[in-house]
Amino acid sequence: MSHYITIITSLPYLAPLSANKALPISRIGLEQRLAALSEADRQQLAVMESLFSLSVETLKTNQQWADFWRQQCQSIESDVLKDFFQRMGEALALLSVVRERLLGYQPLTLVYGRYQPQVTKRSGDVLFGLEAQWPEVAAVAQALAEKKAKKASRLFDQWLWDQLILCEQSEMFRYENIVSYVLRWRLVERAKVSRLGVMKGDESMSSLFLSMRDSVINRANSSLAPFMQEAL
Numbered sequence: 001m002s003h004y005i006t007i008i009t010s011l012p013y014l015a016p017l018s019a020n021k022a023l024p025i026s027r028i029g030l031e032q033r034l035a036a037l038s039e040a041d042r043q044q045l046a047v048m049e050s051l052f053s054l055s056v057e058t059l060k061t062n063q064q065w066a067d068f069w070r071q072q073c074q075s076i077e078s079d080v081l082k083d084f085f086q087r088m089g090e091a092l093a094l095l096s097v098v099r100e101r102l103l104g105y106q107p108l109t110l111v112y113g114r115y116q117p118q119v120t121k122r123s124g125d126v127l128f129g130l131e132a133q134w135p136e137v138a139a140v141a142q143a144l145a146e147k148k149a150k151k152a153s154r155l156f157d158q159w160l161w162d163q164l165i166l167c168e169q170s171e172m173f174r175y176e177n178i179v180s181y182v183l184r185w186r187l188v189e190r191a192k193v194s195r196l197g198v199m200k201g202d203e204s205m206s207s208l209f210l211s212m213r214d215s216v217i218n219r220a221n222s223s224l225a226p227f228m229q230e231a232l
Contacts, residue, residue, distance in 0.1 A: 005173045007033050011181050017161045020188045030185060034178070041175055045182065047072055051085060052160075052183050054092065061096040066112040080167050080176050087163065089113065091137045091156075094127060098141045136162070150194070157187050 012024040069089045076082040090113035110116045122129035127138040136159040143152035168180035
């Protein structure tokens with residue numbers, strides 16, 4: 001991957017997710033800086049942003065989703081970012097099975113990742129016996145079990161943020177730093193919309209969410225298969 005020192009040094013600081021009250025740069029301003037990316041890197045970023053847009057609250061994983069996610073991960077050239085999205089896919093798949101368990105579905109089938117034996121043998125545990133290995137994701141599963149959807153979403157986004165920080169710290173002045181920044185910017189954007197919803201009420205939140213979702217779908221249209229667009 002090419003070095004993009006000029007882009008990275010031009011990006012304003014993103015405060016920690018829990019403390020970030022406003023976006024330090026608009027999407028237009030961000031796009032102006034990203035214009036210096038190569039066409040290949042811009043295409044890769046579009047794919048990763050589209051995958052990143054999928055919600056832990058609404059996504060229903062199935063074999064088609066798993067095959068597509070696996071295919072998209074294989075197309076990511078950066079090993080660091082590929083590993084991030086593989087872990088994100090595993091987390092989404094596990095949490096999808098948690099949702100299915102809460103709805104009483106049987107049998108419980110994990111369509112993506114390495115943990116079907118744990119899902120089968122320890123189906124009653126919060127995260128199928130993976131609590132020590134995936135403590136943050138287990139906390140999300142517990143919040144889902146307690147029917148605290150907003151808390152679950154907030155915890156999942158914080159886990160994504162922390163994983164992206166690790167990606168960013170593993171490289172210096174490289175493409176991975178830019179992708180991590182853009183995806184963390186998306187998390188701040190999502191948190192901002194959520195806070196506005198709390199301030200203005202459910203009706204306003206619904207309008208804001210639908211507006212944001214329409215924007216996501218438009219951006220993802222060229223990168224996602226039709227069934228993935230339906231999940232947004």
